[in-house]
Amino acid sequence: MTAAELYRDATADEIDRAVTHADECVDVMAALPGAKIGELLDAIASHIEGLGDELLQRAGSETALTEARLRAERGRTTNQLRQFAEIARDGSWKQVRRDGPMPDRQPARRPDLRRTVIPIGPVAVWAASNFPLAFSIAGGDTASGLAAGCPVVVKAHPGHPGTSELTAHAVEKAIESVGLPAGVFSMLQGSSPEVSLRLVQHPKIAAGAFTGSLRAGRALYDAASRRPIPIPFFAEMGSVNPVFVLEEALRERGPSIAEGLFQSVTLGVGQFCTCPGLVFAAEGAALDEFANTLRDRFKASSSGSMLTPSIARSYRDGAAHLATIEGVHTCAPAIKGDGTPMLFEVSDDTFVKNEELKHEVFGPSMVLVRCASAERMLEIARSLEGSLTATVHASGHDLERNRALLAVLTRKAGRLLFNGFPTGVEVCASMQHGGPFPATTDARFTSVGAASIQRFARPICFQDCPPEFLPPELQAL
């Protein structure tokens, strides 16, 4: 029996029921003190841990990710939940403020104005394929949505339906254990785009959060924007995460940077949003050595199983297409399999001429662009699309000499790294996991870190409200 047979798509009725139940919980959730939301999120974390190895085994069998990776990912997932529990309890994320009354002001009195935020309403979340725990059923989007006080309806990813069922069950038990109504959270299975479209178009859905491909993310964003009542839709989609290796750094430590890049691009079989897909460096003896090291590492590498057959197929097709472009030199291991690491080398001219080289190929592929000069590299940087990250490797006077490049990269990415590698996203208050389109649909928000809660809340101002009817956080002001 295939997954599609075991886990059938949610029907229109089931979608409507889930969203209607979520909507019925809006007032209950909105009235909860932060401590209670914290209790809920902590309980979800505990119930996920309570699933024990069964969850890891199921996830492993559905995604081909290693146990070690899944164990670490489970830790990240429960950490995220507990971080958001703390954020909900603390409450300072609401940024409350007050402009007190001025009864005698001329020409008109100033009323008492107090501002807080309220949950935006039922949130639809689309689980990602590449994080079956940390960006799936009880992942960052769900955790931040619940922390904001929103009921959440999650569309499971068809790549790991069993893992999703297990997790959803844990969430349901956690909700019950803290005495909240079941409608606070629902999961829908769905491998057909119909399920997603029905969900995003449901009149009672108030916001959406998605992690996945550009094509699916754009389609859902379009549907969200075209509704009779449009809703905010945050999609985190494609990102090439360009890396610039500057002159002195290349000379001083080219091989070690090459080694780090190889590790980063092949981590998790290249299936991270922040996988470094484009590398730029200026021509010279140091670049030859750098490229040699990269080539050696790619040649000596081996294939890895990808998350789903369809991701493997997309990767194979995408990489095969790049290899056919005139002027592209391809380097791959002798034995090719599912997720074969692929290195493509091109001149700056070839890169400029072929738009498709600028787009993400999801998987362990890297395009090394050999630039005639630093000026040429700057010019090309200006033409890049938005990304989640941009990275600069610099030594000595490199940064001083490339201030213009830094300014350009600041405009292109949500996170700017120095002498590091973009994979590995810290879950913390300072993180920005977002960036200009096509990295996301709205660069003003993030889907990782404390600030991701801001996607799901909207401000409200109370004017001359009798204190006892104000939300608790405004009574104290």
Add this chain to the structure above:
Amino acid sequence: MTAAELYRDATADEIDRAVTHADECVDVMAALPGAKIGELLDAIASHIEGLGDELLQRAGSETALTEARLRAERGRTTNQLRQFAEIARDGSWKQVRRDGPMPDRQPARRPDLRRTVIPIGPVAVWAASNFPLAFSIAGGDTASGLAAGCPVVVKAHPGHPGTSELTAHAVEKAIESVGLPAGVFSMLQGSSPEVSLRLVQHPKIAAGAFTGSLRAGRALYDAASRRPIPIPFFAEMGSVNPVFVLEEALRERGPSIAEGLFQSVTLGVGQFCTCPGLVFAAEGAALDEFANTLRDRFKASSSGSMLTPSIARSYRDGAAHLATIEGVHTCAPAIKGDGTPMLFEVSDDTFVKNEELKHEVFGPSMVLVRCASAERMLEIARSLEGSLTATVHASGHDLERNRALLAVLTRKAGRLLFNGFPTGVEVCASMQHGGPFPATTDARFTSVGAASIQRFARPICFQDCPPEFLPPELQAL
């Protein structure tokens, strides 16, 4: 010579030039210290004051607004500019934060992460008809865009093209006086939708802000969302601003509430976004007295000139249509003119049956809905569209008895008023001038008050950046 002949629409070339110049200023603006942006905004305020009475006279002749109103509006405009100058200088709106490095953390070190915000890029602003100064060329959207460090291109409203030229000239002189490049600000005239569409579709425009009708706002939002690279577009559009007069308040002070509502709905010939268009109260002797007072005031009122012939036409048509609906009782002064205050009385059944009664008619019109009971009023409240404001008049035990209504209104509006009248929007940190669609396209933002700057900035995280290359606000962390 008509305005259309004097002020011709900007050509495609002119639009492209304005946006290109704006884009060329992005790095210069982004690198400015807050003090310099403050200097610019203060200079704009001074140069507007320097226009003296000529500005007020021109605005008066183009909009039919009184000199007293325009004088007050100019004060609000320069106050807004100076408030944003202070916000830019202060810098705390950037909400910078840091998660410091943990070199020894296992299994991986934590890098040094510091977060700030950067300007989103060139902002397009659409001037409103109803605030020829405070929401026009140098109004709130322009002030908050510049304060965020964004170059701004403003599309002037064809209702007051001469006022716009004068103001734009003052802004240009202010920019010159502080030594910034001219591209930081441009104004485009345009009465055809083509100009607006070209502007919102220009690839180098990074965000849009609009105040005006639902039809125009939605069309531009749609265009912004359908771009190959979609951009955030904040439109502040239609709002009915419902008012609920509860039982004890109606009995205790019905006539004085009626008087206040009449003043609010006719203020500025009803041409405010927060004009109270819908009033709900429960049947009884007190409602009869309340309605009598309202009727007397409407009957004794006189017409006022509206901002433009097309607004006057829309108002006349909209009000005339309401009057034709079966079950609608109309009350208007004997002498009818341009902007005639109109009161419509309906039963709850008539209101529920006729969807068009729920929509805004821009101008001094008010629909009084006589509800059979408080339960019926609650039920109807649930069916209302989003609004900028919702108002409750309550005495004694009214609020305690209507907690469910308060919860519903919280979900419907951006500002909740108690025993007040919605016109009159304070420009301050706690203000929320936004609300669920169709009030705005994104209830998470505001177009009035300090928080309006957040529309035009996006976060960026610097990872392990050498201190001397960090933005100044991150160096100090």
